[in-house]
Structures are given as structure tokens and as C-alpha cells.
Amino acid sequence: MNSKIVDIWIAGAAGDGVQSTSEMLAKIAARCGLHVYIYNSYQSAIRGGYVYAQIRISAKKIRTPSDRWDILVALNTDSIERHKGWVKKEGVLIFNCDRAKAPGGLTGIGIPISEVVSNPLMQNTVFLGAACALTGLPLEKFEKAILEVFGKKSQEVKDANLKAAKEGAGRAKSLAGRFKLPVSDKSHILITGNQALAFGAAEGGVRFYSAYPMTPASGVLHWMADHAAKLGICVMQAEDEISVINMAIGASFAGARSMVATSGGGFALMTEAVGLAAMTETPLVAINVCRAGPSTGVPTKTEQGDLWQVLGAGQGDYPKAVIAPLDVEDCFYMVQHSLNLADRYQIPVLMISDLLLSEHNETLEALDPKRIKIDRGEWAGTNGAGQFLRYLYTPGGVSPRAKPGMPDQYIFTAASDDHRESGTLISDVDTDPVERKKMMEKRMRKMEGILKEMPPNVLIGEPKADLTLVGWGSGCGILTELVARAKEEGKKVNALAIRSVWPFLSKEVAGVLTKAKGVMMIENNFTGQMAKLIRQETGFEIPHLCLKYDGEPFYLESTWPMVQKALKGKAQAREVILTPYGLAEDKG
Amino acid sequence: MAELTVIKELNFKSETKPDWCPSCGDFAVLSGLIKALTKLQIEPKDAVTVSGIGCSSNLPGFIRTYGYHSLHGRSIPVATGVKLANPNLKVVVTGGDGDGYGIGVGHFIHALRRNIDLTYLVMNNQVYGLTTGQVSPTSEIGYQTKTTPQGNLEQPINPLALAIAGGATFVARAFSGDPNHMAEVIAQAIEHKGFALVDIFSPCVTFNKVNTYEFFRKRVLKLEEAGHDPANLQQAMEKALMWGDKIPLGVFWRTERAVFDQAKLSKDLPYPADWSGQHGLDDKTFNNLLAELR
Numbered sequence: 067m068n069s070k071i072v073d074i075w076i077a078g079a080a081g082d083g084v085q086s087t088s089e090m091l092a093k094i095a096a097r098c099g100l101h102v103y104i105y106n107s108y109q110s111a112i113r114g115g116y117v118y119a120q121i122r123i124s125a126k127k128i129r130t131p132s133d134r135w136d137i138l139v140a141l142n143t144d145s146i147e148r149h150k151g152w153v154k155k156e157g158v159l160i161f162n163c164d165r166a167k168a169p170g171g172l173t174g175i176g177i178p179i180s181e182v183v184s185n186p187l188m189q190n191t192v193f194l195g196a197a198c199a200l201t202g203l204p205l206e207k208f209e210k211a212i213l214e215v216f217g218k219k220s221q222e223v224k225d226a227n228l229k230a231a232k233e234g235a236g237r238a239k240s241l242a243g244r245f246k247l248p249v250s251d252k253s254h255i256l257i258t259g260n261q262a263l264a265f266g267a268a269e270g271g272v273r274f275y276s277a278y279p280m281t282p283a284s285g286v287l288h289w290m291a292d293h294a295a296k297l298g299i300c301v302m303q304a305e306d307e308i309s310v311i312n313m314a315i316g317a318s319f320a321g322a323r324s325m326v327a328t329s330g331g332g333f334a335l336m337t338e339a340v341g342l343a344a345m346t347e348t349p350l351v352a353i354n355v356c357r358a359g360p361s362t363g364v365p366t367k368t369e370q371g372d373l374w375q376v377l378g379a380g381q382g383d384y385p386k387a388v389i390a391p392l393d394v395e396d397c398f399y400m401v402q403h404s405l406n407l408a409d410r411y412q413i414p415v416l417m418i419s420d421l422l423l424s425e426h427n428e429t430l431e432a433l434d435p436k437r438i439k440i441d442r443g444e445w446a447g448t449n450g451a452g453q454f455l456r457y458l459y460t461p462g463g464v465s466p467r468a469k470p471g472m473p474d475q476y477i478f479t480a481a482s483d484d485h486r487e488s489g490t491l492i493s494d495v496d497t498d499p500v501e502r503k504k505m506m507e508k509r510m511r512k513m514e515g516i517l518k519e520m521p522p523n524v525l526i527g528e529p530k531a532d533l534t535l536v537g538w539g540s541g542c543g544i545l546t547e548l549v550a551r552a553k554e555e556g557k558k559v560n561a562l563a564i565r566s567v568w569p570f571l572s573k574e575v576a577g578v579l580t581k582a583k584g585v586m587m588i589e590n591n592f593t594g595q596m597a598k599l600i601r602q603e604t605g606f607e608i609p610h611l612c613l614k615y616d617g618e619p620f621y622l623e624s625t626w627p628m629v630q631k632a633l634k635g636k637a638q639a640r641e642v643i644l645t646p647y648g649l650a651e652d653k654g
Numbered sequence: 655m656a657e658l659t660v661i662k663e664l665n666f667k668s669e670t671k672p673d674w675c676p677s678c679g680d681f682a683v684l685s686g687l688i689k690a691l692t693k694l695q696i697e698p699k700d701a702v703t704v705s706g707i708g709c710s711s712n713l714p715g716f717i718r719t720y721g722y723h724s725l726h727g728r729s730i731p732v733a734t735g736v737k738l739a740n741p742n743l744k745v746v747v748t749g750g751d752g753d754g755y756g757i758g759v760g761h762f763i764h765a766l767r768r769n770i771d772l773t774y775l776v777m778n779n780q781v782y783g784l785t786t787g788q789v790s791p792t793s794e795i796g797y798q799t800k801t802t803p804q805g806n807l808e809q810p811i812n813p814l815a816l817a818i819a820g821g822a823t824f825v826a827r828a829f830s831g832d833p834n835h836m837a838e839v840i841a842q843a844i845e846h847k848g849f850a851l852v853d854i855f856s857p858c859v860t861f862n863k864v865n866t867y868e869f870f871r872k873r874v875l876k877l878e879e880a881g882h883d884p885a886n887l888q889q890a891m892e893k894a895l896m897w898g899d900k901i902p903l904g905v906f907w908r909t910e911r912a913v914f915d916q917a918k919l920s921k922d923l924p925y926p927a928d929w930s931g932q933h934g935l936d937d938k939t940f941n942n943l944l945a946e947l948r
Contacts, residue, residue, distance in 0.1 A: 096948070097948065253948055254948075255944060255947040255948055256947055256948070257947050261947070265943060267934075268934050268935055268943070269933060269934045269935050269940065270934050271929065271931065271933070271934035272934065273739070273926035273927075273929045274735065274738065274739055274926045276735070293943070294916075294919065294920070295919040295920045296920065296939075297920070297923075297934075297935070297939070298920040298923030298924065298926070298929065299920075299926070300738050300739065300916040300926045301916070302734075302738065302916065304731065304764075305760055305761065305764040306760065308728065308731070308761075309728075309730075309731040309734075309760075309761055309764070310731075311731075312724065312725070312728040312731035312732045312735065313731045313732070313734050313735035313738070314735060315724075315732055315735060316704070316722065316724075316731065316732035316733060316734060316735025316736040316737075316739070317735035317736065317738060317739035317926060317927070318735070318739075319722055319732070319735070319736060320702075320735065320736040320739035320740045320743065320926075320927040321739060321740065321926075321927035321928070322739040322740075322925075322926035322927045322929070323926075323929075324735070324739075338725055339725060339728065342724060342725050342728075346722070433944065435933060435935065435937070435940045436933075439932045439933065440931060440932050440933060440934065442930070469720075469927065470699070470700070470702045470720035470736065470740065470743050471699060471700060471720075471740060471742065471743060471927075472699065473699060474665075474697075474698055474699050476699075477698060477699060477718055477719065477720055478720065478721070479703075479714045479715050479720070479721030479722065479723055480721065480722050480723065481714075481715065481721075481722075481723040482707070482723055482724055482725050483723065489715075490670050490715065491712075491715060
């Protein structure tokens with residue numbers, strides 16, 4: 067099988083249609099049975115900012131963004147200058163020759179847009195036609211995509227766009243097939259991490275979702291709002307994240323499966339109520355889709371910088387679980403697992419995603435709706451004898467639940483103040499150290515059960531290796547690609563991808579690390595937050611940290627040299643990577 | 655008297671005795687709420703009381719309904735979640751002036767404009783009681799407390815005027831010194847479809863020596879006895895701004911507006927709290943959603 071990856075970059079100003087053009091191209095490729103991975107680099111400006119999208123296409127699954135392009139579709143002249151240095155051998159530039167010339171040494175397909183189409187807005191369609199010709203993507207699939215996108219417009223508009231696409235293909239004739247991709251009859255789905263979380267939550271029985279708009283978590287809210295009425299999900303955009311989480315807790319107390327998602331700043335506002343969910347034993351899933359912090363940070367850039375915020379959310383000791391899905395597909399299943407954990411243990415389950423995982427589109431061959439069944443945990447009413455105690459002391463720490471509307475005998479008040487088995491307060495006037503101690507121990511006993519239900523971490527590659535890479539959450543993508551590259555080059559490298567963050571699978575992780583010959587951590591943050599957690603939980607100090615905190619994810623080509631260094635025993639304790647084609651160069 | 659005979663005795667009596675100071679205004683609010691619920695024949699299992707933090711927010715522990723005693727200032731969001739998840743429940747929010755007009759005022763304003771069907775009883779004693787006597791958002795100018803030894807410099811919030819301007823559809827005031835009148839006003843508030851505010855003068859006998867039972871007894875007048883028309887917005891606002899020698903009680907403003915109810919959007923489906931199943935999506939729906947991604 068031809069497993070070559072073709073990298074197409076579409077670049078322009080915000081408002082030039084970079085995203086819609088890239089999604090159309092991705093859809094065409096996915097419908098030809100090809101795998102696609104898109105990474106958008108954008109800024110918070112709605113118009114005028116600089117934007118580009120990488121569309122990576124191959125017959126095999128792709129897991130990271132790339133450093134280099136085969137085809138650059140320049141929607142404005144500025145983007146030619148920005149990206150000309152990052153061309154692969156044989157690369158081809160597609161551009162408007164009314165306005166620019168191909169730089170020396172670059173193969174260009176210059177198309178005089180003013181001659182080819184009457185409306186300059188159709189430039190993107192012309193260019194896509196040319197890109198299809200270069201990659202051998204069939205024009206019929208492109209036609210279908212045009213009909214969908216312009217479905218509501220007049221026949222005239224559709225015809226003009228079809229003609230424009232053919233014009234573009236014609237202009238690229240001399241280079242047709244240069245990057246030929248193996249087209250098949252299969253059709254893959256194209257989905258983002260946010261969509262997978264929302265879709266998975268719907269499959270997992272979420273019936274209440276509240277949120278406040280915040281990049282990069284808004285995609286979950288958009289999917290939910292779009293499907294709410296049809297699926298019977300109550301979707302609320304509240305006035306702030308404090309309201310968001312308290313609404314979800316109210317809905318969960320009433321009996322609805324509830325979920326919230328936000329980014330780091332919103333999560334900071336939510337944290338007091340995370341403790342409220344734990345104290346009142348009200349199930350809740352809260353997702354932090356991280357972006358580069360602190361404060362407003364770099365709102366449209368990625369980072370894994372919130373690990374300790376999530377671990378330390380809220381005052382006091384309380385039981386919780388923290389799960390970081392490893393990729394888009396894992397988002398779909400882990401959100402369902404988290405919902406079950408939340409209900410079974412009546413706890414807040416916190417999920418960590420990030421901009422990279424949440425906003426990039428990638429192809430999947432299938433999603434399995436049958437893999438995980440809904441489990442709402444224990445409810446009162448199965449044995450009606452005796453007085454109902456909502457917070458009954460049990461060996462596992464879980465007490466059967468009740469909800470408003472159930473018969474009188476189950477009436478109780480859930481309180482944020484600590485309380486006895488019945489729910490009456492142990493505070494203010496009436497203090498009771500004995501019951502307080504018992505109740506703390508009852509809640510914390512849940513951790514023993516939760517530990518047994520945490521999803522296993524994933525070892526990528528062979529069990530024995532000269533170097534073991536460690537990462538977590540979205541870092542699984544770069545780990546997978548690095549292990550594959552090592553294999554191609556005859557090196558023995560494996561990787562441990564951690565998704566069970568809390569409670570930590572200490573024994574398993576220590577088992578891998580203490581047997582490893584060499585270990586290097588790969589994390590998208592400044593301090594090596596997961597490395598610190600590993601040391602805390604296992605006593606194992608990872609000798610080499612490979613870090614990146616410039617807002618961009620790890621790219622294979624610029625990360626691989628670090629692995630080579632580590633294999634040669636030349637890696638420093640702290641290695642930092644800067645995105646090689648940084649929008650602003652590092653001048654100091 | 656015939657109508658009294660059909661009223662069923664309902665047991666709202668909690669086993670927990672209130673720990674409020676003797677003669678605290680909140681006792682009257684608790685019994686007023688129980689009277690109103692009994693009058694409306696709302697079963698304890700179908701009522702939910704939700705509160706924040708403060709002396710008055712301990713109320714859900716002292717009444718036999720389902721209850722949620724939440725965080726300081728967050729009662730309204732919690733109650734909103736309860737009501738949206740199960741619109742069959744009667745949800746009554748209770749709390750104080752610090753909880754609702756101080757730390758929680760943002761939620762209060764949004765609940766007003768949303769017109770969600772909640773009854774909000776604010777036990778307004780113009781002081782922070784549980785934290786032992788600090789200035790509150792409704793304390794009067796010049797009022798001396800532990801944190802304002804030279805006297806309060808800030809203009810107090812006028813909750814009634816704020817609620818009317820903010821889009822509330824039922825705005826009323828009651829006084830713990832007149833429990834029968836209060837029970838009547840609370841019953842009307844619960845019956846009202848939409849967001850209903852009842853601001854209640856509930857004197858703090860320990861920390862507020864200015865706004866006492868005596869202070870209010872001398873000043874209060876009843877709007878229903880003064881020919882007030884609660885459907886008249888201008889009159890309502892004028893009465894809401896009255897303060898000084900004459901302070902009105904009763905229903906200031908009442909109107910009808912669409913009630914916020916997300917459940918209506920998917921009316922053939924069960925309410926969020928009533929939904930159950932092994933999978934959230936049936937095969938057909940799942941495949942349709944998958945097809946959207948192809």
C-alpha cells in the first residue's frame with residue numbers, strides 16, 4: 067500500500083475562506099477512503115488575522131501536524147512569502163498570477179483568476195480544482211461537495227463553481243498526478259475532538275449540557291445546541307462558568323445526566339462547585355479543553371498546562387477522577403466511561419482535552435455505539451426497609467441515590483456543609499468531630515473502587531526498547547509517530563501514553579519506567595507537569611524532559627532529532643523545542 | 655369555609671429544629687412557606703427548596719421537601735438546573751440579601767430576564783448575620799457595622815426596582831412581622847408562572863439594631879389596601895422606589911411573559927430527569943449523526 071502522506075497547506079487572511087476550503091478538500095479525500103488530519107492555525111481576530119490550515123492526506127492513519135508542505139494553496143500573496151521556505155522536494159505552489167509571481171526555485175501553478183472566473187470569490191474553488199488534479203482526487207467527488215455547500219444557492223452559482231473547479235484542474239494538467247493518492251470506494255467520517263466528546267456524551271445519555279462560550283471548548287456547545295431539540299438534550303448557555311456548573315449540578319441532583327465543558331479560565335471559575343458536586347455526591351462530568359495560559363494566555367493556541375489546576379481544583383480533600391483522552395476516537399469512548407464513573411461513584415469526573423485534540427479534524431473508519439452501556443449506579447428503592455439515609459455509610463463509600471419526585475420516604479436535603487448520613491449538618495452550632503471523620507472516610511473510600519475502574523494507559527510499540535518516551539492526553543499522537551519513525555530507522559523506541567491521570571495507576575506506570583533503559587518525557591508545557599506527578603506517585607524521576615510551550619503542538623520533523631539525541635545519550639535534562647517556521651522568528 | 659375542608663394536611667415538618675436566634679425573622683418565613691405550600695396542596699415530594707449560604711439559606715434543612723443547600727450565591731443556577739431537568743417540580747429558592755443581592759446578584763439579574771419559573775424568597779435583613787455583622791448590599795447609607803465603623807458609604811441596592819427593570823414578571827415584598835400577609839404573598843408567588851421575587855423584611859435581632867420589627871411596623875403599608883394596580887409598570891416602579899416614612903408591602907408588579915422552558919423545544923421527548931436507557935441514542939439516530947460527518 068502506498069502510505070505516503072501528501073501535505074497541503076491552505077493559507078490566507080482570516081475571512082479568505084481558509085477553513086471552509088480546507089474542510090471541503092478534507093471531505094473529498096475522506097469520501098475517497100483516504101485518511102485526513104487537519105490542523106488549523108488561526109488567531110482570535112474574525113477578519114484580517116493570518117490563518118493557515120494543514121491538510122495531511124494518506125492511505126494510512128495520520129496522528130500529528132507536519133512541518134512541511136507538498137502543495138501550498140496561497141489565497142493571498144503574503145502567505146507565499148511566509149511559507150516558501152518550508153516546501154518539501156517536488157513541492158508545488160498554487161497561486162493567483164494576477165497578483166504575484168512564483169519565487170525562484172519553486173514550481174508554481176499560477177492561475178490568472180481575473181481571466182478564469184468572473185467573480186474573484188471563486189478563486190478558492192479554482193485552486194481546489196487544481197489541488198485535486200495534482201493529487202488525483204476525482205472531480206466527481208468535488209462536484210458533489212460543491213452541490214452540498216452551495217445547495218441552497220441558484221443553479222447559476224453551482225454551475226459557475228463547477229466550471230471554476232474544472233478550470234483549475236485544467237490549469238494543473240502538466241503536473242496532474244504528481245502527488246497521486248490511492249483512492250478507494252470506502253468513505254471515512256471526519257470529526258474533531260470536540261465533536262467526538264459531544265457525540266459520545268449524547269450516546270452516553272447526557273440530557274443536560276450547559277456552557278459559556280470559550281475557545282477552544284465552544285465546539286462542544288455548538289454540536290449540542292445544534293442537536294438539542296432533536297435529541298431531547300437541554301442545552302443552556304449561561305451567564306458565566308460559575309452558573310454553568312451550578313446549573314449542571316442542579317440538573318444532576320434532579321436526576322439528569324449532566325455535563326459541562328470549558329477552557330482553563332472558565333474551569334478556574336468552576337472549581338468551587340467541583341467540590342460542591344463531590345460534597346453533595348452529585349455526579350458530574352466537567353471537561354477542561356486547555357489552551358495556552360496563564361490568564362487569557364494565547365487563546366487560539368494549544369498547551370497541556372492545566373494538569374495541576376485540574377488536580378487541585380477546589381478546596382479540601384474529596385474523591386474525583388481525572389481522565390485525559392488520547393485521541394479523537396478516545397474522546398468518544400472516554401466521555402462515556404467518565405459519565406458512568408460519575409454516576410457509579412457519585413463524584414465529579416474531570417476530563418482534560420486541549421486545543422490540538424479538540425479542534426483538529428481527523429478521519430475515523432468507525433465508531434461503535436455498543437461498546438459502552440449506560441450505568442447510572444445505585445438508586446434507592448430496591449430495598450425499601452428502614453429509614454432512608456442518603457449518605458449511608460457503606461463499605462465502598464457509595465450510598466444509594468434518590469431524586470426529587472420520588473416518594474416521601476426518600477426526602478432529603480443535599481448540603482454543601484458537611485453532614486451526617488441523613489444529610490443534617492455537622493457545622494455551625496452543632497459540631498461533631500466523630501461524624502465528620504466518618505463522613506470524610508466514607509467519601510474517600512470511593513477512591514479504592516475508582517482506581518479499579520480507571521482506563522488502562524497505553525504502551526505503544528514493543529515492550530523492550532532502548533528508549534521509552536512518556537506523554538499524556540493529546541501527546542499520544544506525537545508518541546505514536548515517533549515510535550513509528552524509530553522503527554523505520556531501525557531504532558528500538560517505545561512509548562507510554564497516560565490517560566488515567568487521577569487516581570494514578572502508580573504500580574503500572576512504575577513497572578514500565580523502572581524497567582526502561584532510557585526515559586524521556588514529551589509534554590506541551592513549561593514545567594513538565596506530568597513528570598512531576600509521576601515522581602510524586604511513583605518516586606521515579608524522569609531524567610530528560612522534552613518540552614514545548616510556544617503555543618504549537620509537537621511536529622514530527624522537529625521532535626525526532628530530540629529522540630535521536632536521547633538515543634545517543636546526549637539529551638539534556640531539559641530540552642525545549644521551538645516551532646521551526648514560527649510566525650515570528652526567534653531573534654534572541 | 656367549604657373550600658377549607660378539601661385541604662389535605664401535608665407534612666412539611668422537618669426533624670431538624672432551626673438553629674436561628676430566638677425571634678429571628680426567618681422563623682416566620684419558614685412557617686409562611688409551609689402555609690403557602692399547604693394552601694396550594696403541593697406534595698412535599700414535588701417541592702424542592704434550594705438555597706445558598708447564610709442564616710436564611712439553612713432553611714431547606716428545616717422543611718420536609720427535597721432540598722439542595724448549595725454554595726454562597728449559587729442558589730439560582732442550581733435551582734435553574736433542577737427546574738429545567740424536571741419542570742414538574744415546584745422549585746422555591748431561599749436565601750438572604752448577601753447571598754442574592756451581593757455575591758449572587760449576577761445570577762439574579764439573568765434569572766429575571768430569562769423568566770424561568772422559580773419562586774425566589776429573599777430574607778432581607780440588611781446585614782451579614784452568619785459572619786457576625788458586616789455591611790450588606792442592602793444596608794442603608796450611614797449604617798455602622800464591624801466593617802463600616804464610620805458608617806456605610808454605599809447606596810443600597812433596591813431589589814424591587816432592579817427586579818422590575820430586569821424583567822421579572824412577579825415582584826412583591828412581605829414582612830416577617832405580618833406572617834399571614836406574607837403567606838398569602840408567597841402563595842401568589844408560587845402560583846405565578848415565571849420568575850417571582852418576594853423580598854422579605856426579616857429582621858436580624860442580633861446584628862441589626864436599626865431595621866428592627868419596630869422600625870418596619872411603624873412604616874409599612876399594604877399596596878392592596880392603597881388602590882395599587884400591579885399591572886401598571888409606572889406605578890410599580892414608583893412604589894418600588896418609596897422608602898422612608900412609608901414603605902409598601904404586597905404585590906408591586908405582575909405581568910405575563912413566555913416562561914423559559916428548554917424542555918418545550920423537544921416536547922415529544924421525556925424531560926432530562928426522566929430519561930433512562932442503556933444507550934443515549936437509538937440505532938437510527940446514531941447512524942444519522944454519523945452520516946452528518948461523512
